[in-house]
Amino acid sequence: xxxGAASCISFQDTFGNENPWNSLVGxxxxxxxxxxxxxxxxxxxxxxxxxxxxxxxxxxxxxSLERAGIExxxxxxxxxGLGCVRDTLKFLAAVYKDGEGGLSPTAFIQSTxxxxxxxxxxxxxxxxxxxxHVQGALSLGYALSDAELLIGEGDAETVLVGAVDEKTDxxxxxxxxxxxxxxxKLPVVGExxxxxxxxxxKLSSSVAKVIELNxxxxxxxxxxxxxxxxxxxxxxLVLSNTDEGFNYxxxxxxxxxxxxxxxxxxxxxxxxxxVDNDHxxxxxxxxILVHHKLLGQEMSILLEKV
Amino acid sequence: xxxxxxxxGAISAIGNDVNGNLRSLVAKETGxxxxxxxxxxLTGTHLFGEVKLxxxxxxxxxxxxxxxxxxxxxxxxxxxxxxxxxxxxxxxDQVGLVSSTSVGGMDRSEGFFEPYYTxxxxxxxxxxxxxxxxxxxxxxxxxxxxxxxxxxxSTACSSAANAVAMGARLIRQGKLKRVIVxxxxxxxxxxxxxxxxxxxxxxxxxxxxxxxxxxxxLGEAAAYLVLExxxxxxxxxxxxxxxxxxxxxxxxxxHQTASSPDGNGAFMAMTQALEKAGLNPSDISYINAHGTxxxxxxxxxxxxxxxxxxxxxxxxSSTKAYTGHTLAAAGAIExxxxxxxxxENRLFPNLNYQDPIVENDWKPxxxxxxxxxxxxxxxxxxxGGNNSTLIFSKA
Numbered sequence: 001x002x003x004g005a006a007s008c009i010s011f012q013d014t015f016g017n018e019n020p021w022n023s024l025v026g027x028x029x030x031x032x033x034x035x036x037x038x039x040x041x042x043x044x045x046x047x048x049x050x051x052x053x054x055x056x057x058x059x060x061x062x063x064s065l066e067r068a069g070i071e072x073x074x075x076x077x078x079x080x081g082l083g084c085v086r087d088t089l090k091f092l093a094a095v096y097k098d099g100e101g102g103l104s105p106t107a108f109i110q111s112t113x114x115x116x117x118x119x120x121x122x123x124x125x126x127x128x129x130x131x132x133h134v135q136g137a138l139s140l141g142y143a144l145s146d147a148e149l150l151i152g153e154g155d156a157e158t159v160l161v162g163a164v165d166e167k168t169d170x171x172x173x174x175x176x177x178x179x180x181x182x183x184x185k186l187p188v189v190g191e192x193x194x195x196x197x198x199x200x201x202k203l204s205s206s207v208a209k210v211i212e213l214n215x216x217x218x219x220x221x222x223x224x225x226x227x228x229x230x231x232x233x234x235x236x237l238v239l240s241n242t243d244e245g246f247n248y249x250x251x252x253x254x255x256x257x258x259x260x261x262x263x264x265x266x267x268x269x270x271x272x273x274x275v276d277n278d279h280x281x282x283x284x285x286x287x288i289l290v291h292h293k294l295l296g297q298e299m300s301i302l303l304e305k306v
Numbered sequence: 307x308x309x310x311x312x313x314x315g316a317i318s319a320i321g322n323d324v325n326g327n328l329r330s331l332v333a334k335e336t337g338x339x340x341x342x343x344x345x346x347x348l349t350g351t352h353l354f355g356e357v358k359l360x361x362x363x364x365x366x367x368x369x370x371x372x373x374x375x376x377x378x379x380x381x382x383x384x385x386x387x388x389x390x391x392x393x394x395x396x397x398x399d400q401v402g403l404v405s406s407t408s409v410g411g412m413d414r415s416e417g418f419f420e421p422y423y424t425x426x427x428x429x430x431x432x433x434x435x436x437x438x439x440x441x442x443x444x445x446x447x448x449x450x451x452x453x454x455x456x457x458x459x460s461t462a463c464s465s466a467a468n469a470v471a472m473g474a475r476l477i478r479q480g481k482l483k484r485v486i487v488x489x490x491x492x493x494x495x496x497x498x499x500x501x502x503x504x505x506x507x508x509x510x511x512x513x514x515x516x517x518x519x520x521x522x523x524l525g526e527a528a529a530y531l532v533l534e535x536x537x538x539x540x541x542x543x544x545x546x547x548x549x550x551x552x553x554x555x556x557x558x559x560x561h562q563t564a565s566s567p568d569g570n571g572a573f574m575a576m577t578q579a580l581e582k583a584g585l586n587p588s589d590i591s592y593i594n595a596h597g598t599x600x601x602x603x604x605x606x607x608x609x610x611x612x613x614x615x616x617x618x619x620x621x622x623s624s625t626k627a628y629t630g631h632t633l634a635a636a637g638a639i640e641x642x643x644x645x646x647x648x649x650e651n652r653l654f655p656n657l658n659y660q661d662p663i664v665e666n667d668w669k670p671x672x673x674x675x676x677x678x679x680x681x682x683x684x685x686x687x688x689x690g691g692n693n694s695t696l697i698f699s700k701a
Contacts (some may be wrong), residue, residue: 076557081438081440082438083439083460088496091496091499091500092419092423092496093423095423095495095496095499096419096420096423096424097423097424099347100346100347100348100495100499100502101347103499103502103503104503105500105503105504105505108499108500108503108504109504109562109563109689110562111500112408112460112462112689112690113408113439113460113461113462114460114461114462114688114689114690114692115562115689115690117461117690118557118562118689118690118691118692119562119690121557121559121690121691122559122560122561122562122691124559125559126557126559127556127557127558127559127570127571127574128556128557129555129556129557130461130555130556130557130690130691130692131459131461131468131555132459132460132461132690133457133458133459133460134410134438134439134440134458134459134460135439135440135443135444135456135457135458136438136440136441136444138440138457139440142457145455145457146472149472149475149476149479149481150475152475152479153475153478153479174431174434177428177431178431178432178434178435181431181432181435182432182435215455216453217444217447217448217453217456256438256440296444297444
């Protein structure tokens with residue numbers, strides 16, 4: 001399976017930026033998303049009702065197809081750890097504050113996890129396979145695995161694969177209180193949307209080939225693990241949210257699908273070929289391992305430049 | 307490669323196991339009524355398809371230790387346990403789990419959200435530890451020692467049908483030997499109020515495919531199937547309950563919640579599933595319809611069925627009037643009912659039918675009836691335009 005046409009909305013200047021490696025800036029709790037002009041992708045009327053998860057989904061997905069130079073894709077597969085949090089909390093608040101009466105359905109409708117992939121299908125007029133995986137830090141991994149299966153089965157040649165998670169101030173407060181009860185330190189909470197075109201054949205937009213995808217889940221949270229070597233990255237780059245590689249989450253913040261940012265940066269590293277700045281130095285990597293480990297779940301994906 | 311079903315497990319408002327569900331289906335006994343455990347004002351005005359066991363009873367039956375678990379997970383583990391036991395499989399690194407849920411551990415999270423939203427009280431914030439959908443699957447996988455593959459599909463009311471299809475694909479491509487597939491959803495205040503705000507809940511028993519239908523009843527359930535290749539199943543001498551022969555997942559791309567008037571997504575899902583199974587519409591012996599009882603779904607689905615089957619329709623029924631609409635579990639519960647139809651050679655009726663829909667040239671199956679059932683087509687449609695169809699065939 002090949003990957004390319006990467007598009008990403010994050011805390012960094014990533015959307016439409018050909019070399020985001022050279023514009024990385026540090027982040028803190030107050031860092032905001034660098035958002036594109038969503039009006040390019042959605043009508044202003046529709047935009048007003050959309051949460052940032054939906055906006056990132058629609059803009060990310062549409063721009064990925066634009067980058068690939070194709071009108072539509074055979075299938076859509078999205079991974080999200082918490083889905084449409086803003087609308088979920090909004091509807092819950094209304095349920096309790098209004099005593100379960102006189103509720104507007106808008107937030108409920110938009111709260112479903114598959115509304116990101118559903119909105120994309122609606123806006124693209126895409127009648128193909130439409131899937132949403134919600135598996136914590138493995139959500140993007142399983143969305144990719146699903147695309148691989150679909151392509152392997154011969155049911156799709158092109159699959160738009162996405163990773164979307166949004167944050168709100170309320171979510172950060174809840175996660176912060178929750179981390180206190182769980183006795184772990186809450187990292188800088190991030191958010192973002194990253195989309196890729198996965199394809200059976202190498203397309204003109206393809207950047208890398210997936211050599212191996214490894215997804216593991218441990219019940220014993222925090223147990224030590226080794227990044228799988230897959231026969232060695234061979235002098236290639238390792239992007240990880242641990243100290244076993246270049247830590248991309250210092251620029252994306254941490255969330256269930258922050259690995260989407262890591263995967264995007266990996267594809268951009270293949271394209272950039274040479275980067276030498278205050279944060280990182282690399283030259284023409286041919287293989288990159290992207291790794292993410294969070295709350296007992298761990299994803300590794302080994303890519304080879306094509 | 308043929309995909310065999312070697313284990314089934316189910317818990318719903320009409321039974322705590324597969325046999326309990328079958329008994330109620332045959333006795334025409336609905337499980338929908340006044341809710342006992344759901345903590346919502348709506349229980350005063352609406353009917354629900356509640357599972358007849360409390361969380362404490364579920365925990366006791368499962369010998370589950372600890373409180374950090376949602377009802378959604380308990381239902382899931384309960385039904386998975388039956389499916390695994392009936393299949394006789396041993397959990398090893400060749401076994402995967404594809405589960406599904408719409409709101410995951412929301413039922414437990416509401417124990418936090420109520421004091422939080424009414425009194426800014428954070429005391430129960432630890433309850434959010436089981437909130438996300440993935441945690442339900444992670445806990446169930448851990449309970450049974452499944453480590454190779456465990457994901458959660460959340461495509462609203464078509465979720466579990468998609469899980470079945472994904473399991474079949476995993477086996478066909480040699481990624482796993484056996485996959486446990488299905489879905490789970492517990493009733494909660496969030497979902498009840500969500501559907502109420504959409505004004506698609508009937509305050510009486512739902513009446514699928516009846517002209518005077520007035521909406522759906524919500525239910526809770528979990529159901530799972532154990533899938534493996536027919537070759538592997540036969541090699542270990544397993545009982546084969548049926549085969550998964552067709553599947554399709556399409557998108558209506560019409561509206562976020564409503565189905566298109568021409569039933570396009572549903573039409574494509576049924577057509578593509580038949581194609582995958584290598585069957586003609588005339589080969590189908592029974593349709594287990596999505597049939598929620600809402601004006602929109604039943605009309606759109608009727609049109610789609612007519613477009614696929616023409617004048618020669620097989621018997622059709624919706625079993626939602628037994629269980630209520632169990633959301634992400636619906637596709638799995640109805641997969642189990644489809645398998646039971648195949649095994650028992652029996653059609654299950656569509657309860658509460660009163661008036662024919664004028665445009666329809668058919669009436670749903672109204673009685674329990676013996677029939678030679680070779681292939682069953684089961685529909686599951688959801689918000690986000692998701693339309694999925696599965697086809698089950700006799701081994």
